[in-house]
Amino acid sequence: MKFDTIAAISTALGEGAIAIVRISGEEAVEKANRIFKGKDLTKVSTHTIHYGHIIEPDSGRVIEEVMVSVLRGPRTFTREDIVEINCHGGLVSVNKVLQLILEQGVRLAEPGEFTKRAFLNGRIDLSQAEAVMDLIRAKTDRAMNVALNQMEGRLSKLIGRLRQELLETLAHVEVNIDYPEYDDVEEMTHQVLIEKATYVRDEIRELLEVSKQGKILREGIATAIIGRPNVGKSSLLNSLVQEKKAIVTDIAGTTRDVIEEYVNVRGVPLRLIDTAGIRETADIVEQIGVERSKEMMDKADLVLLVLNYNEPVTEEDKRLFEAVQGKDYIVIINKMDLPRIIDLNHVKELAGDSKIITTSLIEEKGLKDLEQAIADLFFEGSLEAGDLTYVSNARHIGLLTQAERTISEAVNAIEAGMPIDMVQIDLTRTWEILGEITGDTVHESLIDQLFSQFCLGK
Ligand code: GDP
Ligand code: ZN
Numbered sequence: 001m002k003f004d005t006i007a008a009i010s011t012a013l014g015e016g017a018i019a020i021v022r023i024s025g026e027e028a029v030e031k032a033n034r035i036f037k038g039k040d041l042t043k044v045s046t047h048t049i050h051y052g053h054i055i056e057p058d059s060g061r062v063i064e065e066v067m068v069s070v071l072r073g074p075r076t077f078t079r080e081d082i083v084e085i086n087c088h089g090g091l092v093s094v095n096k097v098l099q100l101i102l103e104q105g106v107r108l109a110e111p112g113e114f115t116k117r118a119f120l121n122g123r124i125d126l127s128q129a130e131a132v133m134d135l136i137r138a139k140t141d142r143a144m145n146v147a148l149n150q151m152e153g154r155l156s157k158l159i160g161r162l163r164q165e166l167l168e169t170l171a172h173v174e175v176n177i178d179y180p181e182y183d184d185v186e187e188m189t190h191q192v193l194i195e196k197a198t199y200v201r202d203e204i205r206e207l208l209e210v211s212k213q214g215k216i217l218r219e220g221i222a223t224a225i226i227g228r229p230n231v232g233k234s235s236l237l238n239s240l241v242q243e244k245k246a247i248v249t250d251i252a253g254t255t256r257d258v259i260e261e262y263v264n265v266r267g268v269p270l271r272l273i274d275t276a277g278i279r280e281t282a283d284i285v286e287q288i289g290v291e292r293s294k295e296m297m298d299k300a301d302l303v304l305l306v307l308n309y310n311e312p313v314t315e316e317d318k319r320l321f322e323a324v325q326g327k328d329y330i331v332i333i334n335k336m337d338l339p340r341i342i343d344l345n346h347v348k349e350l351a352g353d354s355k356i357i358t359t360s361l362i363e364e365k366g367l368k369d370l371e372q373a374i375a376d377l378f379f380e381g382s383l384e385a386g387d388l389t390y391v392s393n394a395r396h397i398g399l400l401t402q403a404e405r406t407i408s409e410a411v412n413a414i415e416a417g418m419p420i421d422m423v424q425i426d427l428t429r430t431w432e433i434l435g436e437i438t439g440d441t442v443h444e445s446l447i448d449q450l451f452s453q454f455c456l457g458k
Contacts, residue, residue, distance in 0.1 A: 003117060005031060007101050008109035009094055019094040021085040023101060024078045024114055029070055031104040032083040036068060046072035054085065054097050063100065064093045078114055079121035127156050127396065127438050156438050162200050166431040169196040173424050193414045193423065201407040204400055211397050221378065223270045224297050227306030228316050232334040235361040236306060237272065266375040303329035309358065310338035313346050321350045330373050331356045337363050396437055403433040
């Protein structure tokens, strides 16, 4: 397929990351060459990178020092010619470079348009395309890994395997329908059906279970910092934000309306509730009191409850403990640089199973422990690190939910000894729904598939 040439700023995650202007399409190399001073890009070999400068073609003024990659299709992400201009200046200079390339008659890409092209040009399947979209939106490295796994086709592979199981099951059903006179065939069919259908159902359930975690990763963990006035809430907030830097995600499709602030704590994306308000007017926090804290807590996935090392546990502290019951929370005893007055055993009693971390935010002590505690809470508990296939896409979750329903109906029907053709309908439907996730073979008929794979009906 032939499309016009498009350009956009590619993701720049965090500070110090290189910002890239990416151009894709038939005219990518020629247009880039017009604003590049260095080697003649139209003559260089494919998949090579070149040092040079971006210049204003009219004035010859140097805009930016760059490295430019020239990637000729079809061995590229979009299968088209791609030029990537790596700028090391900040956003301002990247924008200027983008502006220059657009002035050469290149169109600004829509959000996700590179990915759309990769899909339309047959480079990736639908679930991979969607994973790339998630990748673009991923807020932290950890969330990015989830998206990457999926992009590499993990979900596609798993779905493919489940569909294969369903096909084999359906093949048995066919045999049963074709040769009803053999009793042992029926016997075996029932056995195989129960085993395979249950297996597929359980796998789908597990995927759905894990998908809840995927959702948390993308949206960030809503985190509330609560405590009496003057215990160090603002200081904690500032330490987290400064040390970890707020992550500004810049969507690769160039739209910049989705800039959000997140704090990345060892791969856990924390979304600090009400951050802007708290930071702008530190005084308000002083006045917040228990009522307001409770409101914030309702919205929070994680609560950081701050106490003062240098003061006894107060009635207000106790009420805060009562308010956080049932939530994931971490207790922070701050100001450990001052003499200890707080009764640590009392705090332990109040905290129950929750972690207690002692800090001195002024002396920057204890922050590492706090980070570890946050990471443990989310990655060693319910989330197993690394090796799971995450489903983080609303469409996939919707389809998996449907598939779970139809396969459960199939299992129930088999167990109830329902006629085999009833079971067949549910199994077939499940197979189709799963196929919609990967976007392939939706149009091919099931019978064609059965025949091509099992040569039934010889
Ligand atoms: P908030 O009212 O809970 O937000 O508390 P703040 O963060 O505004 O801090 C209140 C006061 O305690 C400020 O003067 C801070 O400088 C001070 N403070 C914060 N953390 C520490 C600490 O670890 N040690 C000591 N000695 N003072 C601290
Ligand atoms: Zn404060």
